[in-house]
Amino acid sequence: MTTATTQTVTDELRRWIIAQAEAGCRPEDVVAAMMHSGWDENTAMTALETTLRERLDAVAAARQALPPQVPVPEPALAGSPPALLAGGHRVDVLVSMHSPRVVVFGGLLTHAECDALMDLARPRLLRSETVDNSTGGSEVNAARTSDGMFFERGETPLITRIEQRIAALVNWPLVNGEGLQILRYRPGAEYKPHHDYFDPALPGSATILKRGGQRVGTLVIYLNTPEAGGATTFPDVHLEVAPVKGNAVFFSYDRPHPVTRTLHGGAPVTQGEKWVATKWLREGEFV
Structure with a gap:
């Protein structure tokens, strides 16, 4: 983890923040973990907010880029026939x-x-x-x-x-x-x-x-x-x-x-x- 002497938001740190968020960790717990590792509180909060905003924007863009759905073949399985x-x-x-x-x-x-x-x-x-x-x-x-x-x-x-x-x-x-x-x-x-x-x-x-x-x-x-x-x-x-x-x-x-x-x-x-x-x-x- 990056220390307080450099305070550089690296790609590794961004990946770690995203992994914590996707695992269900609360934002305040992520910031606390960063501070425990030597991060300045303001830098930690800014890194968290920026990284998660970019991640949400990327997910939204990916969803918009999905090809449209089309009709597909479908067996007549309504009612779960044997x-x-x-x-x-x-x-x-x-x-x-x-x-x-x-x-x-x-x-x-x-x-x-x-x-x-x-x-x-x-x-x-x-x-x-x-x-x-x-x-x-x-x-x-x-x-x-x-x-x-x-x-x-x-x-x-x-x-x-x-x-x-x-x-x-x-x-x-x-x-x-x-x-x-x-x-x-x-x-x-x-x-x-x-x-x-x-x-x-x-x-x-x-x-x-x-x-x-x-x-x-x-x-x-x-x-x-x-x-x-x-x-x-x-x-x-x-x-x-x-x-x-x-x-x-x-x-x-x-x-x-x-x-x-x-x-x-x-x-x-x-x-x-x-x-x-x-x-x-x-x-x-x-x-």
């Missing part, structure tokens, strides 16, 4: 979280549908790529160690049936969905925590957004149950969703900003393989 009918198919509601909006569904796909998707995808798997927000293209990324492929929307009768079921389940137009992506994670493979929305501040985002606007929702469907590992993790809220064949996790994000708390990742598979089908949902029609 299950939903989506295209005549029963889907169980296992978990429903509101902040962030995360819903875990049971039995979204049958085991036969899961097997059929894996069989269709297996001959077309390549090393997975991620969107390059700096250019609008795609690239192999060390954070994603899986094999994958995309189906065109409506590519087969099976794909069409699944896409119609998803659209009915989350109350979002079928045409606003990207094509299903199939991923296979071998032992040790993972996808480090990331956000699915496109950062509007990056130069490549303008090109990406021309194809249907922002992503506003994600549905990850588990096509098998790995022997161990492979949970979908949400670090901001300490949530882990176990990969169970036929089940799915849905989450939405009403603005492209970390305030949505939808940071998520795929934990490493430790035994066996993990297969998933991912459906990203856009604001508008994806073309």
Whole structure:
């Protein structure tokens, strides 16, 4: 702590004052602690007032800078139903979280549908790529160690049936969905925590957004149950969703900003393989 001989308000002191305030300490107790360390009372009070005023101004500015909220997909969960009918198919509601909006569904796909998707995808798997927000293209990324492929929307009768079921389940137009992506994670493979929305501040985002606007929702469907590992993790809220064949996790994000708390990742598979089908949902029609 700075002594009375220098009385210089440093960045370290400002951080300490902010930490005390955010921990719930009373202003008079903060000033008393500073005086106990040798600070002049007037200097301590001025440092406290100036630091907290600047902090409040910064918080207000950050809130004003948030992108506006937009409509998002939303399952019909009023009244906390135990299950939903989506295209005549029963889907169980296992978990429903509101902040962030995360819903875990049971039995979204049958085991036969899961097997059929894996069989269709297996001959077309390549090393997975991620969107390059700096250019609008795609690239192999060390954070994603899986094999994958995309189906065109409506590519087969099976794909069409699944896409119609998803659209009915989350109350979002079928045409606003990207094509299903199939991923296979071998032992040790993972996808480090990331956000699915496109950062509007990056130069490549303008090109990406021309194809249907922002992503506003994600549905990850588990096509098998790995022997161990492979949970979908949400670090901001300490949530882990176990990969169970036929089940799915849905989450939405009403603005492209970390305030949505939808940071998520795929934990490493430790035994066996993990297969998933991912459906990203856009604001508008994806073309």
